[in-house]
Amino acid sequence: MALTVEKLAIPDVLLIRPKKFGDARGYFAETYNARAYCEAGIDCVFVQDNQSLSVEKGTIRGLHFQVPPEPQAKLVRVLRGAILDVAVDLRRGSPHYGQWCGATLTAEEGEQLFVPRGFAHGFCTLMPETEVAYKVDGFYAPGCDAGLRYDDPDINIPWPLDGKAAMISDKDGKLPFLRDFKSPFTFEVPA
Numbered sequence: 001m002a003l004t005v006e007k008l009a010i011p012d013v014l015l016i017r018p019k020k021f022g023d024a025r026g027y028f029a030e031t032y033n034a035r036a037y038c039e040a041g042i043d044c045v046f047v048q049d050n051q052s053l054s055v056e057k058g059t060i061r062g063l064h065f066q067v068p069p070e071p072q073a074k075l076v077r078v079l080r081g082a083i084l085d086v087a088v089d090l091r092r093g094s095p096h097y098g099q100w101c102g103a104t105l106t107a108e109e110g111e112q113l114f115v116p117r118g119f120a121h122g123f124c125t126l127m128p129e130t131e132v133a134y135k136v137d138g139f140y141a142p143g144c145d146a147g148l149r150y151d152d153p154d155i156n157i158p159w160p161l162d163g164k165a166a167m168i169s170d171k172d173g174k175l176p177f178l179r180d181f182k183s184p185f186t187f188e189v190p191a
């Protein structure tokens, strides 16, 4: 499988560009290949595929993660539309703790973001009717579901909202700021 892999500012977060083979019919692409992704440093066993539709441009979902013992790594791509996709480092002891990095993902280009375990994940839709699909390497565990406010001033993500209010869920509006997040669990940086 042909793909390029770019390390982002937090180098465990990867931007992957699978090769698209275009012809008169359209294109073909491998969107996941266990061997090629393992060689690229993504040696997860993905166990669940998720998909969401956000109707409005300026919809923000996040910042979400599952705490131990049910953490999840995520491999995110866009099926329709475009997003700014973001990962926030929550690994105690990481030089990037509390920092974010991210990339624009579009259906047209087919880029993917790999968000490792120990990171919160969120995105903002850049177009209406945006569909996002992502693989996760741990099953949904509602008891371990956790999140942080998308507009946490300490994380300070410049969401592309053009001055408009974000469309968010009631649940996401009640999430804590990182500085107030109380959990007996911590993520460690892998050795």
Ligand SMILES: Cc1cn([C@H]2C[C@H](O)[C@@H](COP(=O)(O)OP(=O)(O)O[C@H]3O[C@@H](C)C(=O)[C@@H](O)[C@H]3O)O2)c(=O)[nH]c1=O
Binding pocket: 050, 052, 061, 062, 064, 065, 074, 121, 122, 123, 140, 169, 171
């Ligand atoms: C995440 C998830 C939710 N659900 C259910 C719970 C709830 O009733 C409904 C909607 O859930 P949410 O409001 O949490 O959906 P959403 O806000 O889209 O949550 C997602 O946001 C992005 C940013 C992520 O990174 C994902 O891991 C996930 O947290 O779907 C599942 O059944 N399985 C799952 O894996």
